Amino acid sequence: xxxxxxxxxxxxxxxxxxxxxxxxxxxxxxxxxxxxxxxxxxxxxxxxxxxxxxxxxxxxxxxxxxxxxxxxxxxxxxxxxxxxxxxxxxxxxxxxxxxxxxxxxxxxxxxxxxxxxxxxxxxxxxxxxxxxxxxxxxxxxxxxxxxxxxxxxxxxxxxxxxxxxxxxxxxxxxxxxxxxxxxxxxxxxxxxxxxxxxxxxxxxxxxxxxxxxxxxxxxxxxxxxxxxxxxxxxxxxxxxxxxxxxxxxxxxxxxxxxxxxxxxxxxxxxxxxxxxxxxxxxxxxxxxxxxxxxxxxxxxxxxxxxxxxxxxxxxxxxxxxxxxxxxxxxxxxxxxxxxxxxxxxxxxxxxxxxxxxxxxxxxxxxxxxxxxxxxxxxxxxxxxxxxxxxxxxxxxxxxxxx
Amino acid sequence: xxxxxxxxxxxxxxxxxxxxxxxxxxxxxxxxxxxxxxxxxxxxxxxxxxxxxxxxxxxxxxxxxxxxxxxxxxxxxxxxxxxxxxxxxxxxxxxxxx
Numbered sequence: 001x002x003x004x005x006x007x008x009x010x011x012x013x014x015x016x017x018x019x020x021x022x023x024x025x026x027x028x029x030x031x032x033x034x035x036x037x038x039x040x041x042x043x044x045x046x047x048x049x050x051x052x053x054x055x056x057x058x059x060x061x062x063x064x065x066x067x068x069x070x071x072x073x074x075x076x077x078x079x080x081x082x083x084x085x086x087x088x089x090x091x092x093x094x095x096x097x098x099x100x101x102x103x104x105x106x107x108x109x110x111x112x113x114x115x116x117x118x119x120x121x122x123x124x125x126x127x128x129x130x131x132x133x134x135x136x137x138x139x140x141x142x143x144x145x146x147x148x149x150x151x152x153x154x155x156x157x158x159x160x161x162x163x164x165x166x167x168x169x170x171x172x173x174x175x176x177x178x179x180x181x182x183x184x185x186x187x188x189x190x191x192x193x194x195x196x197x198x199x200x201x202x203x204x205x206x207x208x209x210x211x212x213x214x215x216x217x218x219x220x221x222x223x224x225x226x227x228x229x230x231x232x233x234x235x236x237x238x239x240x241x242x243x244x245x246x247x248x249x250x251x252x253x254x255x256x257x258x259x260x261x262x263x264x265x266x267x268x269x270x271x272x273x274x275x276x277x278x279x280x281x282x283x284x285x286x287x288x289x290x291x292x293x294x295x296x297x298x299x300x301x302x303x304x305x306x307x308x309x310x311x312x313x314x315x316x317x318x319x320x321x322x323x324x325x326x327x328x329x330x331x332x333x334x335x336x337x338x339x340x341x342x343x344x345x346x347x348x349x350x351x352x353x354x355x356x357x358x359x360x361x362x363x364x365x366x367x368x369x370x371x372x373x374x375x376x377x378x379x380x381x382x383x384x385x386x387x388x389x390x391x392x393x394x395x396x397x398x399x400x401x402x
Numbered sequence: 403x404x405x406x407x408x409x410x411x412x413x414x415x416x417x418x419x420x421x422x423x424x425x426x427x428x429x430x431x432x433x434x435x436x437x438x439x440x441x442x443x444x445x446x447x448x449x450x451x452x453x454x455x456x457x458x459x460x461x462x463x464x465x466x467x468x469x470x471x472x473x474x475x476x477x478x479x480x481x482x483x484x485x486x487x488x489x490x491x492x493x494x495x496x497x498x499x500x
Contacts, residue, residue, distance in 0.1 A: 106418030165417055203420060211423035218419060225412040226419050232412065 005253030009185040016147045016177035017042035019184050020086065020112045020170070023154035025050045026192035029110075030081035030199075033061035033072035037091035038124045039174040040114040044086050066091035070098035077107040078214055080204025082158060084109065088174060089116035092130045096137075099167075103138025103230060105215055108161035108168070108199075111139075112154065115275065115326075116174040117366040125367020126174035128275060132327035132336045138230050140168040140237060141304040143274045145260075147172070147182040149301075152254055155187065158196050159244045164237050166230075173276040173326075175367065187252060195251055237305045258307035260299040263289055264314065267296025269382035272315070272341055273324040274300045277363070277370050281324070284375035295379055306340050312348030315341070318356040320382040326364045334360045334395050357385055360395045374398055426475075431458065435478030437495045441471055445492035452482035452493060 004011055014022070021043050024032070032051075034044035051060040059081075063069045066087050077083040087095065092113060102109050113131050117123040131141060140160060144150040150172040161168040172178055187195075205214060218226055238258065245256040260278075263285050264270065271281055278299040288295040298314065300307075315321055323342075325335030333339065338360035349355045361378060363370045378398070385391055446468055453461040453468060460476035462469050471482075483493040 104419060203416070212416075213421040213423060213425075215419050216421045221409060222415070225410070225415055228412045229415065229417055233417075 004185050006185065006187060006191075008188050008191065009252070010188075011183060011185050013181050014147060014184050014186075015042070015179055015181050016144075016150050016172045017114070017179065018046060019147050019151040019186070020154055020172075021046035021050070022186060023151050023192070024084055024112070025056045026155070026187070026189050027082075027084070027158055027196045028056050028193065029058055029084040029158075031059045031061065031073070031076035031083045032085060033063055033069045033076065033083070034085045034087070035063055035066045035069045035091060037066070037088050039116060039126075039178045040086045040088035040091070040112065042178070043112050043114070047086075066094040067098060070095040070102065073109050073111075074098060074102050074105065074107055077102070077109050078105065078204065079206045080199075080201055082162075082199035083107075084111065084158075086112035086114070088114040089118055089124075089130045092134060093118060096134075099134055099137040099139060101215070102167040104226065106165040106230070106233070108158070108165055108201075110154075110157045110161050111167070111169045112150075113169045113171040114174045114178045115171050123366040124174070126176050126178075126276070127326045127365045127367065128171075128173075129327040129365070131169060131171050132329070134169070135304055135336060138166065138234065139304060140164070140166050140234075140241070140302070142168065142170050142241075142302055143300060144170065144172045144177065145276055145278045145299060147177055147180075147184045148254075149256075150177060151184055151186070152248065152252075152256065153301075155192055155195060156244050156248050156256070158199070160237075160241055162199055162201075163240050163244070164233055166233055166237065171275075176276045191251070195248070234305045238302075238307065241302055241305075256301060258300075258302045258310060260301060261314065262297040262299065264296040264298065264317075266294055267317075268294040268319045269321070269379060269386055270296035270298060270315075270318050271322050271324055271375070271378065272298045272300065272311075272337065274303065274337060275326060277324065277326065280370060280372060281375045284372055284379060287372075287376075288379055293379065293383065300337070303337075306344065308340070308344035308347060311341065312344040313353065315345060315356055316348060316353040320385045321356045321358045322378050322382055323358060323360045324378075325360060325362050328362045328365065335362050338395070357391060358394075359385070359391065361398050362395065363398045365400075368399055370399060430474045431477050432472075432474045435473075435476065435498055437478045437480065438473065438498055439471055439476065439478070439480065439482050439493045440496050441468070442492045442494075445490055447487070447490050447492070449487065449490075451485050451487065455481050455485040457481065
């Protein structure tokens, strides 16, 4: 249920893809270069219609692949244009080498990514394998639980990217959010435009009065310094993301943080989860709370940079935690969110804080459902561990026919 | 002894692999040469084919006329000697003296 927070906002029924396209129209980037892929096709399809109808002055570049799409975006952004695109799954995979180049050149592109499983076997449905694989590319990653969050995150995206000079992905779960119609509060065009402001890069290639070379070869002497600059930017990104969220809250009335804490004040057992399944899990938390179980939930919004310090401090108050991963890293040692959460806890443990017990669940691959019963099953196990029961296998796969 | 080059720190470097334009002027690539083009002013017909062909802009032109070769930057690729019309043969490649 959406709470309207802005008097001038308009409540409409729209899909995740529609609201992401809507936010892009309102931001009105100079360039959008994109290639269609299910389930993100609609974003750029709707956006190209906006361009064709003269509703947005953007230069739309229809390219022949995602590799070309990201390449064109890199070129446009380096030239000084505010640039956006959208993709999913195999499309993101095809962009791979260009993702790292966008980050290394410190180009503040914004990309809507609709999370979808990676082949093989081919599958068009939602899991987070695609963006989880891109987690080390040097991009900011912000995940959305529902259409409202997808829209609000898009509205905040250009400011975050441009202030930090870091490319930014805004994601939602394929089909579950991208294609489901929800009630969403859309903000007025002029207010979004004002919030996003203008893109004023310090250096850009079309500035003929201050010419420069971009992307020159950089060997033993300088590569490390440039990569350190990138790491340093990511290490210091959190205050900027929070500052933009704070301004969004002051302007439009909806509050965003690095992650959402749900019933966490006195929680003893909790989930750490990303994306749309958090909505289902919250229903279970409510149900357990009504039965006196001290259950809670943390929903990660900002995954890159990873809010390790803040998260570890919040998790230290718990007894048992289940990390829910909608992606597997096939590492033999737990999925991506689990390894980041446990690493954060260990760093924190060194600072003298207590450690909760942590287990990992891989769920929902290829769009496999996760329902209320599954979350009840997870919480039941956490309660048993809390009562002194055995932990059992640390990494579990839920709702799969083994 | 040449003073050691000051290598920029991450803080001093411009953000994002940016290199100011025109730095090739200061980078003397002439030392890479094993053979050198020798230009003969008497034979040259000022057709400018060498000037347009040189990949390193090392053909020196003054007042619209070729006046010589910039050995600070010429890498000795020999394109100018090949492109110089055969009947003219104003540029020949000679071994660099060791």
